[in-house]
Amino acid sequence: MATTTEQRSDSEDAEDGVIAKWTKGVIGDDEKRARLYRALFYVACGFFLVTTLFPFYWLLVLALTPNSQILTGDWSLPVIGIEFPHPQGFNPQAFVEVFQQIPFHLYVFNSFVLATVTTIIVLLVASLAGYVFGRLDFPGKGPLMLGVLMVSYFPPAAFLIPLFDAFLGNAVVIPFLGIELFEPPRLVNTPGSMIMPFSALFLPLAIFILTTFYAQIPDGLEDAARVEGTTRLGALFRVIMPLSAPGVATAAVLTFIAVYNEYFFSSIMALENVPENWSPLVGGILSYQDQYTTDFNLMAAASIVGVIPILILVIVAQERIVSGLTAGGLKE
Amino acid sequence: MARVSLSNVTKRYEDVVAVDEMNLDIKDGEFVCFVGPSGCGKSTTMETIAGLTKPSEGTIRIGETDVTKLPPKDRGVSMVFQNIALFPHMDVYENISFGLRLRKYDQDEIDRRVDNASEIVQLEGMLDREPNELSGGQQQRVAIARAIVRNPDVFLMDEPLANLDAKLRVHMRTELQRLHKQLDTTIIYVTHDQAEAMTMSDRIAVLNAGQLQQIDPPLVCYNEPANLFVAGFIGSPSMNFTDGELVDGGLTTEHYDIEFDTTELGISPGDEITAGVRPEDIYLTRNEDEVDSSSEVIEATTDVLEPMGDEIFVYLSLDGTSGSSMTSDEAAGASNQLLMSVDPDTEIGEDESVSIVLDRSKIHLFDTASGDALAHGIVDLSEAERTRAAAESRGQHE
Numbered sequence: 001m002a003t004t005t006e007q008r009s010d011s012e013d014a015e016d017g018v019i020a021k022w023t024k025g026v027i028g029d030d031e032k033r034a035r036l037y038r039a040l041f042y043v044a045c046g047f048f049l050v051t052t053l054f055p056f057y058w059l060l061v062l063a064l065t066p067n068s069q070i071l072t073g074d075w076s077l078p079v080i081g082i083e084f085p086h087p088q089g090f091n092p093q094a095f096v097e098v099f100q101q102i103p104f105h106l107y108v109f110n111s112f113v114l115a116t117v118t119t120i121i122v123l124l125v126a127s128l129a130g131y132v133f134g135r136l137d138f139p140g141k142g143p144l145m146l147g148v149l150m151v152s153y154f155p156p157a158a159f160l161i162p163l164f165d166a167f168l169g170n171a172v173v174i175p176f177l178g179i180e181l182f183e184p185p186r187l188v189n190t191p192g193s194m195i196m197p198f199s200a201l202f203l204p205l206a207i208f209i210l211t212t213f214y215a216q217i218p219d220g221l222e223d224a225a226r227v228e229g230t231t232r233l234g235a236l237f238r239v240i241m242p243l244s245a246p247g248v249a250t251a252a253v254l255t256f257i258a259v260y261n262e263y264f265f266s267s268i269m270a271l272e273n274v275p276e277n278w279s280p281l282v283g284g285i286l287s288y289q290d291q292y293t294t295d296f297n298l299m300a301a302a303s304i305v306g307v308i309p310i311l312i313l314v315i316v317a318q319e320r321i322v323s324g325l326t327a328g329g330l331k332e
Numbered sequence: 333m334a335r336v337s338l339s340n341v342t343k344r345y346e347d348v349v350a351v352d353e354m355n356l357d358i359k360d361g362e363f364v365c366f367v368g369p370s371g372c373g374k375s376t377t378m379e380t381i382a383g384l385t386k387p388s389e390g391t392i393r394i395g396e397t398d399v400t401k402l403p404p405k406d407r408g409v410s411m412v413f414q415n416i417a418l419f420p421h422m423d424v425y426e427n428i429s430f431g432l433r434l435r436k437y438d439q440d441e442i443d444r445r446v447d448n449a450s451e452i453v454q455l456e457g458m459l460d461r462e463p464n465e466l467s468g469g470q471q472q473r474v475a476i477a478r479a480i481v482r483n484p485d486v487f488l489m490d491e492p493l494a495n496l497d498a499k500l501r502v503h504m505r506t507e508l509q510r511l512h513k514q515l516d517t518t519i520i521y522v523t524h525d526q527a528e529a530m531t532m533s534d535r536i537a538v539l540n541a542g543q544l545q546q547i548d549p550p551l552v553c554y555n556e557p558a559n560l561f562v563a564g565f566i567g568s569p570s571m572n573f574t575d576g577e578l579v580d581g582g583l584t585t586e587h588y589d590i591e592f593d594t595t596e597l598g599i600s601p602g603d604e605i606t607a608g609v610r611p612e613d614i615y616l617t618r619n620e621d622e623v624d625s626s627s628e629v630i631e632a633t634t635d636v637l638e639p640m641g642d643e644i645f646v647y648l649s650l651d652g653t654s655g656s657s658m659t660s661d662e663a664a665g666a667s668n669q670l671l672m673s674v675d676p677d678t679e680i681g682e683d684e685s686v687s688i689v690l691d692r693s694k695i696h697l698f699d700t701a702s703g704d705a706l707a708h709g710i711v712d713l714s715e716a717e718r719t720r721a722a723a724e725s726r727g728q729h730e
Contacts, residue, residue, distance in 0.1 A: 220417035223384050227488075228431035228478070229405040242421045 056307075061085045062300035063094050070296045094301040098288075101295075104302055106275035107284025112309055114191055114266070114280065115259040118198045122206045122255045123248065125199070130210030131236050135222070145211075152204030156264070159197060164268060167193040189277040193269040198259050206251040213247030214240055249317045260310060281306045334395030334408070334485040334518060335360045336381060341390035343376050343542075350376040352542035354390070358520065358535075363512050364547075365529035366522045367565070368539035374522045375490055377539070381520065382488050383407050394486055405434075407486075410479035414491040416471050418463040424450075424474050425459040431482045449481040452511065469500045476508075480515060487519040493528065505532060526566055530554070538562045560703040563608050563696060569645065571608045572670050575700060578603045583697070587650035587668060588630040590695070592710040597697070604700040611645065613694035614672040616680075617687040626689040632670065634684045639676065646672045646680060648688065 016024070025032045062070060062085075069088040076083045098104050132138075133145055166172075169186030173179065187193035217240045225235035241248060263282035270277040273287055285302045288295040336358040343351040351373045358364050366374035379385040381392060383404035391400045399407045410431070418427050426433075428449060432442045450456055453473040463471055472492060479487060489508075493501045509532055512519055523529055529536050530550045537547040538561070546558035557563035563571050576585030580601045583590045594601070615623055630650070638645040648670040672688065674680065693709040 218415065218417070220413045220415045221419060223382075223404075224411070224413060224417040224419070225430075226384065226404045227382055227409065227411040228482075229434040231403060231405065234434070239419055239421075243419075 056304075058085050059300045059304055061087050063297055063304055064091055065089060065297060066091045067295050067297045091297065094297045095305065098298050098302045098305060101298065102284060102287050103275055104284050104305065107279060107281050108306060108309065110191075110275055110278050111260050111262075111281035111306075114194055114198070114262075114278070115256045117191065118195050118202065118259045119252050119256045121195065121199045122202050123252055126203055126206035126210050126251060127214075127236060127241060127248075129203075129207045130214045131232075131240065133207065134211040134213075134215035135217075135219075135240075148204050148207055151200070156197075156201055160265070160268065163193075163197055164188075167269060188269055189271055191278050194262075194266045194278065194280075197265055198262065202255045202258055206255055209247050209251045209254075210244065213244035217243055253314060253317045256313060257310060335362075335393075336486055336518060336520065337393045338377070338381070339391050339393075341377070341380055341387045341392060343373075343380060343385060344388045349542050351380065351387070354542075354544055356537065356544065356547065358518060361516050361518055363519045363521065363532060363534045365533035365536050366520065366539055367524065367526055367529045367536055368545075369565070370524065372539045373542035374524075374539050376542075378488055378490055378520060378522050381486070382409055382411050408484055409486045409488055410482055410484035411488040411490065412472075412475045412479050412492040414494050416468075416475050416492075416495065418471055418474055418478075420463055422463075423459070424455065424461050424463070424466070427463065427474055428459075428477045428481050430478065435482075445481050446477075449477040452480065452514065453477045453507075468496050469504065472496060472504060473507075476511070480511070484517065487515075487517050489519065489521045491523055492521075494523075494525070501528075508532060526568065530566075536566070538565060540565070556705070556708045557608075557696065558705055560606060560608070560698045560705075563698070563705070567610060569611055569671055571610050571696070572614070573698075574607045574670075576605060576607055578605050583607060588628065590627050590690070590692075590710070592692070597706050599699070599706065605706065606698045606700045608696040608698060609670075609690050609694060611671045611673040612643075613691040614648075614670060615689050615691065616674065616678070617689055619674075623689060623691045625692040627692050627695070629687045629689055631685065631687055634680060634682055634686055635669075637680065637682055642676060643673045644676055644678060644680070646674055648672055648686070 026036050027033070065073065065088040073088040075085065075088075077086060129148075133141065166184055167187040169184060169188075171183045172181045174181060187196075214236075221239055221243070222232075222235045225239045226232065230238055260281065263280060266278065266280040267273070267283055270279040270283065273279045273283045275284070285299050285306065288298040288302065336356070338354050338356040341351055341354040341356075342349065354373075354377060356377075366377060368374050376385060380387045381394075383399065383402060387400065391398055393399065394407055394409065419430065422430065425446060428446050429442050432445060437445075446459070447456075450459060453476050455470065455473055455477060458466070458470065463474065466474065472495075475492070492508075493504050496504060505528060512532075521528075521533065533550060535547055536550050536553045538545040538553060540561050546553055546562045548556075548558075553562060553566050557566060557571075560573070564573070574585045574587075576583050578594060578597070578599060578601050581594060582592055583594075583605065585607065590607070599605070615626070617629055632648040632650050635647040635649045637647075649668060650670065651668045670688075680686070692711070695710050696708050697706040697710065698704065699706055
């Protein structure tokens, strides 16, 4: 029996083409299959590495190339002759000039503060909401969750004009009757006018993430914490939140990055593009451009400087995420 | 240390009543087991005592305080959970000291108490381990240490041994008893394992369908069950039940009659009653001398034998049909089947005709309709007449 099958497969091998032979090898031979998987892994890895890191490389090239060379320089590679971004000269001076021309560090500071405060507010409120949605049963839970979902689908621009009007400090008047209700504080040019809308806009996503994570924490752990001496709130912050660290870190990083890079709202809420008015990082980068000149190299250098705080944050948070994921399944 | 009393505690969920008008009084330092089938409300009752669930009605007192509306942390209770529920992000020391740290004890006191508690449960030298590095038994001991370290008034244990393997369970059972002796704290213990309930508790509370069936010391529950449910639930294998009818001067069932004095029962002939007898109270006629007061001889055929080592369970068929596909519990419930236990050295084979007698003093009578117990042990007619005659003659003398 065994010999006949071998003979058959031999004769088939002779008829097969190269690809068919190789396919059979991969299917039949474990070692070949392992080699194929390894190769595929490297190809996929390489692809993602290139697509994510190439923009940074390009930024670095632009930052190091003197501004005069950027538009006029010869971008073709020395020997091959293909046009490819590579440094034209070496001008690290740009990284210093960034801070000399405008107080760029103040813009970075503004964005950092806005992002930090927003993240804290979002995490606090979303934790409470996530606890309620994830762990309690109450009438109207579905519709409420749907409402949160609807807020997240709303285009932020739709809020802009009424918010701007409100933050200017204009009195709230009942339409047609002209009765003045109250005069809200003037919030433009203050962090409040930016943090409030950011928090509202980024809450739904954080609520969704935290709801799923908090729902997975076994009831027994919360009960144990409550019997041991915490309130429900105490159990949330002492047990449920630490055990959902990966989820909390994800929500925090997403919120922080989104606010840190935000420009649309803050450019309007800050009436002039100066750091004293809480103009954000992107506003700072754009101020290297004026009516007649654009300092591409400074903009590139500023972008790289601006990325550094995020880079540090993500590396720290990622350690947290990975450690949370590898700490093993949550056993009670 | 405190007594726990529940009065009229009811817990209703949307369409089910989990606990129905529960009245319980647990004495200071008592070890009480809640037993019952799944979904009988024993865990819910415990949760209402712990404060994790608010009762729909009724009041709960621990000591002299009404704790019905207090949050769990202010009730002076501690709890050990079925799924152990150690905090995975804390090491053993942090787990045990969690409650103390929340209550802002000073560090020396915390250290002293944690050392003491870990000594009691034999966990010395493991305080810096993570919960997932411990075995099941060690995790359970950490959970117990976490519960005792606060010197609670009442200990609540919700099937703490259910997730352990059989050998460890027996070991932990003894340790818990030792612990109870040492601490002398009120312990309320939920289990569905009646071996745990029988061996450990001062009193057993048998629950069914959210209602308390009986609360008595283990042997009272075993020997004098309050109703059909308790009789069937306590004891393994279960009690044999035979439906019958009360006639003048005895009981008649489909396959056998037993004569006894019915005058004291308080029901009239013609009423439906159920007779219950435990497997160990059925004897072969050749061993009849072991019984003080044996019943009429019943003819039966042996069906299946189950040698257990220390005894043999014999399935007896009263009408000659085989019921071999039945489990011991089903056999005990069927009226043409009896389950008997005999000594392991008894010479008995399958499909053999045997004569058996029942121990009169161990026959239980229940009202079939209500399930309530009517009598535990029945009196021989002749003996009853003798005592009555004696009483009468005494009456004449006076």
